[in-house]
Amino acid sequence: MMGYGGYGLFGGLGMVIWIVIVALAIWALVALFNNRATRPEQSPLEILKRRYARGEISQAEFEQARRNLAQVGLSE
Numbered sequence: 001m002m003g004y005g006g007y008g009l010f011g012g013l014g015m016v017i018w019i020v021i022v023a024l025a026i027w028a029l030v031a032l033f034n035n036r037a038t039r040p041e042q043s044p045l046e047i048l049k050r051r052y053a054r055g056e057i058s059q060a061e062f063e064q065a066r067r068n069l070a071q072v073g074l075s076e
Contacts, residue, residue, distance in 0.1 A: 044069055
């Protein structure tokens with residue numbers, strides 16, 4: 001018998017692979033739940049203000065969208 005120290009053909013490589021798989025699974029779960037917990041919901045008006053601040057929409061578009069939000073009761 002050639003004895004492998006009880007670790008099989010690849011020695012401790014199988015154990016290392018399992019440790020890496022478990023660590024990746026834990027990291028993925030933490031990242032998933034942490035991202036959900038730290039991202040607060042934004043109101044439609046906040047989103048509109050950010051788009052205007054970034055220059056994605058003009059002042060006229062901002063004013064029109066703000067009036068539309070007020071009509072449907074979604075403004076602050």
